[in-house]
Amino acid sequence: MKKWMLSVGFVFTLSAFATACASSDAQNAASTGAADQAITISAKNFEFDQKEIRLKKGDTVRFTLKNSQGRHAIHIDGYDKDIKDNDTVTFTANRTGRFKFVCSNMCGKGHSDMVGTLIVE
Ligand SMILES: [Cu+2]
Structure with missing residues (x-):
């Protein structure tokens, strides 16, 4: 039971991380833009x-x-x-x-x- 809770927590933390990274990438793209x-x-x-x-x-x-x-x-x-x-x-x-x-x-x-x-x- 404890082990199950831990892994759910771990996956949740990972996905929060991934979301944070994705949004900062999007902000970077918006501020620097794609240069020709x-x-x-x-x-x-x-x-x-x-x-x-x-x-x-x-x-x-x-x-x-x-x-x-x-x-x-x-x-x-x-x-x-x-x-x-x-x-x-x-x-x-x-x-x-x-x-x-x-x-x-x-x-x-x-x-x-x-x-x-x-x-x-
Ligand atoms: Cu000069």
């Missing part, structure tokens, strides 16, 4: 490894910045997005055009050379 494109930009003194990024209008993009040297950040004009080092920003490219992205962290003498273009077609 994942772009990682690597920055060093004083350039980005990608100077031109092309997206299709409506694409959801996950932008990640990794600094390999120095301290840089990215600001994307027109979309008003800021990405810090080791940070990922997700957004939908819902405006077409050419948008400048620049280093937004004063990093040294080559700071103003750190520019690129995001092209949304």
Whole structure:
């Protein structure tokens, strides 16, 4: 009898766990969304490894910045997005055009050379 009660308790605990995990997965999916494109930009003194990024209008993009040297950040004009080092920003490219992205962290003498273009077609 005791053994039977224990196993019922165990199964109940397991299913409660499974429910909790499933709902947090659903929340994660809702907050991060499914990205059409994942772009990682690597920055060093004083350039980005990608100077031109092309997206299709409506694409959801996950932008990640990794600094390999120095301290840089990215600001994307027109979309008003800021990405810090080791940070990922997700957004939908819902405006077409050419948008400048620049280093937004004063990093040294080559700071103003750190520019690129995001092209949304
Ligand atoms: Cu800079």
